[in-house]
Structures are given as structure tokens and as C-alpha cells.
Amino acid sequence: MHNLKNKIADFVRIRTIPPVLNALLSELADDHSNIDSVSKIISQDISLTARLLRVANSAYYKRQTEIRTVNQAISVLGTRAVKALALSVSFFDLTGGLEYSGAINLRDFWRHNLEVAVLSSQIASDMPALQPEEAFTCGLLHDLGMVFFIQMMPDEYRQVLMQAANTDLLEKTEIKILGASHSGIGAEIASAWRLPNIFRDSISNHHLAEIQNSADGSISIWQTVNLAHKYSRQGIDICPYISIENLRARQAILDRLNIKPEKIAAITSRVQEKVISMAAYLDIDIGDPWNLLSRANAELGELYDLYEKVIIDNGRLQSEIERNTEKRMTAESMGAILQSFGQMVKSCNEAIKNNLRTIQALLFAAEPASENQEKAARSLEAIRETINAINAIVDEFRQPGELQPPLNGSDSSIREINQKIKARMECLARYSNTLKTYSPTGKKITAPEEPFSSSS
Ligand SMILES: [Fe+2]
Ligand SMILES: [Fe+2]
Structure with missing residues (x-):
């Protein structure tokens, strides 16, 4: 455990939050932040500015005229969207610049995180008290603890993943072998980085089987991330099989958050295409x-x-x-x-x-x-x-x-x-x-050969 504490301290020291990200985080919850203040923060970081302009001009928005300044990007896309975009790009740089992929396929990892981010923001978009952009960034960062394990303890983590494969015992196996779960470690790192509470809560609670109503009956972003996680279909930390217990737990959360079955069905049926376009938008490689x-x-x-x-x-x-x-x-x-x-x-x-x-x-x-x-x-x-x-x-x-x-x-x-x-x-x-009739040529479907065989 002492060793683990040292490693967390090392991780936090190596991966320091850049000043621009800190400034953006303090602006995140500020509804009164204006174009100039956000633009000033982003413009301090040349590479962030370049990436922001690149994605603002990407095919995702299909713009006729080129966006050339951060100010233009904000007036066209909106302050909240630009803040969320800058945060997502900064977080990805902070955690995704990992070269190591021996323990885990990083494309799978980011595809899962994007899927949870998209689902969280879609769920939050129907809830007046929540900001979908904040839900997106919280969803994107929910498995921060895994980034720590992948980078700081790759060999041990590979062992954990092998043992927990095809079970829903990942967190228990992490605790048994490494002494802590990725939810717990992620929340600790979020605290050390002084991220706002919505991030820490989303990270620490995303695997909870059940959620309770808050005392005043309000809905929090971490609850949307928790539900989004239960609907994620791709990822190494999700239950690989569907059990009646899991389905019941998920239904209970839907009821608690007052989400209709048609609503969640509409969200989940389009999630993959949104993940693909968000990956292009944020310039994140999620595979071919x-x-x-x-x-x-x-x-x-x-x-x-x-x-x-x-x-x-x-x-x-x-x-x-x-x-x-x-x-x-x-x-x-x-x-x-x-x-x-x-x-x-x-x-x-x-x-x-x-x-x-x-x-x-x-x-x-x-x-x-x-x-x-x-x-x-x-x-x-x-x-x-x-x-x-x-x-x-x-x-x-x-x-x-x-x-x-x-x-x-x-x-x-x-x-x-x-x-x-x-x-x-x-x-x-x-x-x-x-x-x-599902066939590109309209022909009747015949018994298929192996899809990747060299003879086809
Ligand atoms: Fe997780
Ligand atoms: Fe996850």
C-alpha cells in the first residue's frame, strides 16, 4: 500500500495539470464567463489553440467559412461547447499521451470512454439542472484510475485483467492484487489535481450497482455517468455478460432518474455513430x-x-x-x-x-x-x-x-x-x-463464408 501511495504521488507529479487546464476548470461552472475571458485562457496555450481551430474547422461542423481565431470559434460554436472541447482535448493529452499498450488496447480504452461521455451527455441533455458538456467531460475521464494502472503498474495490471477477464470482478481483483480499485485511485488523483467535485464523484461512483437519491432529490452528473456506464457496450471494465440482476439494477436507476424506456432506447441506438463522429471531432484514434x-x-x-x-x-x-x-x-x-x-x-x-x-x-x-x-x-x-x-x-x-x-x-x-x-x-x-433484405446488392443472403478468408 505504501508503494501504491508513492506511485500515486509520482503519477500526480509527472502528469501535472497545465495552468491553462486549471484556469478552464475554474471557468467550467461559471455561467457568466464571457468570450474574451475564455479566449484569453485558451490562447495562452499554442498547441491547444491549434488543435481547437483544427477541430472547429473539421468536417464535423461542415462550415463554409474557415474559423481562424479562438474568438471566432467561441462565437460560432458557443462558449460552453468550446470550454468542453478544450477540456476534453486537454484531458486526452494529459492521460492519452501514453505510449504503453501492453496491458490494454488504448483504442478500445478511448472508444469506451468516448461512449460513456456521449451517453452521459445525451442523458443529461434532457435534465434541466445539468449541463451536457460537463457530463461529457466527466464521462470522458471516468476511468482515470485505469490510466494510472496502465502507466505506473503495467505488468501487474495485465495480470489483473487476465484474472478478471470474462467476469464482473474487475474492481475486486484490482483490490486483491493491487490493493485499490481504479475507481478509488482515480478519485484520489482527481482530488490531488483539485478537479471539481463533479469529476471526483463521477470517477468514484461509476461502478456502483445502485444509486440513492440525494437528500434534496436533485440529480447529479455522476448519476448520469453511472447510468451511461451501465449502457456502455464496449470496454474492459464493463460486465461482459448480461445478468437479470444487472438489468434490474439498471431499470431501477432509470426509474429513479425518471427516464422513459423510449428515451434511453433512442439514445443507445445512435451512440456508435456519435462516438465515431466525436472521435473525429476530438482527433482521438479509436481504430478503423x-x-x-x-x-x-x-x-x-x-x-x-x-x-x-x-x-x-x-x-x-x-x-x-x-x-x-x-x-x-x-x-x-x-x-x-x-x-x-x-x-x-x-x-x-x-x-x-x-x-x-x-x-x-x-x-x-x-x-x-x-x-x-x-x-x-x-x-x-x-x-x-x-x-x-x-x-x-x-x-x-x-x-x-x-x-x-x-x-x-x-x-x-x-x-x-x-x-x-x-x-x-x-x-x-x-x-x-x-x-x-439486408444486403448491399439487394441479393438474398446466402450462407456466408468466413468474412476474412483469403479466397473471398
Ligand atoms: Fe471503470
Ligand atoms: Fe469504464
Whole structure:
């Protein structure tokens, strides 16, 4: 533990907060900060100014006229957006300038942090008391403790990651092997850097399974980061499998923050494209589309796991209710819906593999590049729509407990569940028709070969 304290002190000493970042942080919560004061702070740092102007002129904003000064950037983008942008870029430089990648894939790491940042800001955008830009920067920095472990204890951390792989025991394993969790260490570093409390709270609470209402009933940014983390699909510190307990905990937080299921579904269905554009915007390398596509395929594996888990639950349920005819009928309906869902996942997987093959073929084709690009873009779009469709179906399935008939439920509650099952079967049938046509060439999907085989 003494060793750990020394390492934290070393980290804080090596990675000192630049004066410009400190000044920006004190301006962060100040609604009265004007263009001149923010511009003056940013202009003190030449490299930050250069990066800010580069991203302000990037394709993300599709501007006709070039932005040449920090003042112009602020008047066009807004003071809050420029502060958030400058903070994000500074934080990335402060923590992301790591060369070491032996313990962890840094692109995966930043993709996860960006995903949580995007989700946090989207969740906060509907809450009048919160600033989405602040939620974004808090989300971006939530795994600061991991940066410490990666840089200061890479070999030990690799050991932790190997032991905790495919479990939800990362923090427990960190404490067992290293003596502290990344949430705890991150919060300590945030305090040493004197970051505002919203950062420290977001870092220290992002893994909490449950959250309590604050005494005055207000909602805090760290709560949005906590919820965002539970919806993140990519990252080394998230639970790799979906459990009923986790789904229930997530639903409880949604209820507590008064967020409607349609709202969160709308946010999550578009998160990946927002992550890609924010990465371009902030000039953060999160890997190439190939990597993202294989990630998308990995998501399907996760869906299979969910499917299997529901089947097991269903089997257990079936044996418990076999004496009750009406309940047995409910269980049979569940069996049917699970079968359809399994076929749907397979069909999605085939559609994705087919599109991957098309993209790969386009890379080696002798056609004009622009034509290939168009086809590749259509394939990517088809993959995106496929993933969205399957996510929409999964969101239906993720309503915790709804499809489980209560063992001692009344006849009316069983009838209600039967109706919900019917609605889900209709949802599956609807997507089933769409998915059959998901192919960039419009051809019927045939049994795919391996997407990356040299023969394709
Ligand atoms: Fe974490
Ligand atoms: Fe995380």
C-alpha cells in the first residue's frame, strides 16, 4: 500500500495539470464567463489553440467559412461547447499521451470512454439542472484510475485483467492484487489535481450497482455517468455478460432518474455513430472500421449469451409451473419467441458477415475507388441498420422481469403477460422481414463464408 501511495504521488507529479487546464476548470461552472475571458485562457496555450481551430474547422461542423481565431470559434460554436472541447482535448493529452499498450488496447480504452461521455451527455441533455458538456467531460475521464494502472503498474495490471477477464470482478481483483480499485485511485488523483467535485464523484461512483437519491432529490452528473456506464457496450471494465440482476439494477436507476424506456432506447441506438463522429471531432484514434465491425460481431455473441440465459430461466420456470395450464401456455409462448429470436440473431450475423465480405472484396476490386467507396458505405450502412434492428429487439427483451410470469400470479396477470409476449412476437416478425433484405446488392443472403478468408 505504501508503494501504491508513492506511485500515486509520482503519477500526480509527472502528469501535472497545465495552468491553462486549471484556469478552464475554474471557468467550467461559471455561467457568466464571457468570450474574451475564455479566449484569453485558451490562447495562452499554442498547441491547444491549434488543435481547437483544427477541430472547429473539421468536417464535423461542415462550415463554409474557415474559423481562424479562438474568438471566432467561441462565437460560432458557443462558449460552453468550446470550454468542453478544450477540456476534453486537454484531458486526452494529459492521460492519452501514453505510449504503453501492453496491458490494454488504448483504442478500445478511448472508444469506451468516448461512449460513456456521449451517453452521459445525451442523458443529461434532457435534465434541466445539468449541463451536457460537463457530463461529457466527466464521462470522458471516468476511468482515470485505469490510466494510472496502465502507466505506473503495467505488468501487474495485465495480470489483473487476465484474472478478471470474462467476469464482473474487475474492481475486486484490482483490490486483491493491487490493493485499490481504479475507481478509488482515480478519485484520489482527481482530488490531488483539485478537479471539481463533479469529476471526483463521477470517477468514484461509476461502478456502483445502485444509486440513492440525494437528500434534496436533485440529480447529479455522476448519476448520469453511472447510468451511461451501465449502457456502455464496449470496454474492459464493463460486465461482459448480461445478468437479470444487472438489468434490474439498471431499470431501477432509470426509474429513479425518471427516464422513459423510449428515451434511453433512442439514445443507445445512435451512440456508435456519435462516438465515431466525436472521435473525429476530438482527433482521438479509436481504430478503423474493420475493428469496429468485428466489435459489432462480438456484440452478436453477447446477444447469443443473453438468448441462452433466457432459455435457461425459461426452462427453470417451465418446470416450476407445469401444473398450471394457463401458465404452461405462457411458458410455451416464451419458448416460441425465444426460437424466433435465435433465428433472428443468426440471420443478423449472416447479414453482417455478408456485408463484411462485400467490403473486403471492394478493397481489392479493380473498379474506380469512388464507386467502391459508395458500395462500402452502403455495406456499412446495412450493417449499422442490422445492429440497430437487433438492438431494438434486445431492448424489448431487456425489460426486466416482464416476461417472467410470477409463480403465484393471478390469472389476469398471466393474461397480461401473454399479451406482452404476443406484442414481442409481432415485433420479431416485423424485423424478420426487414432483415431478409439486408444486403448491399439487394441479393438474398446466402450462407456466408468466413468474412476474412483469403479466397473471398
Ligand atoms: Fe471503470
Ligand atoms: Fe469504464
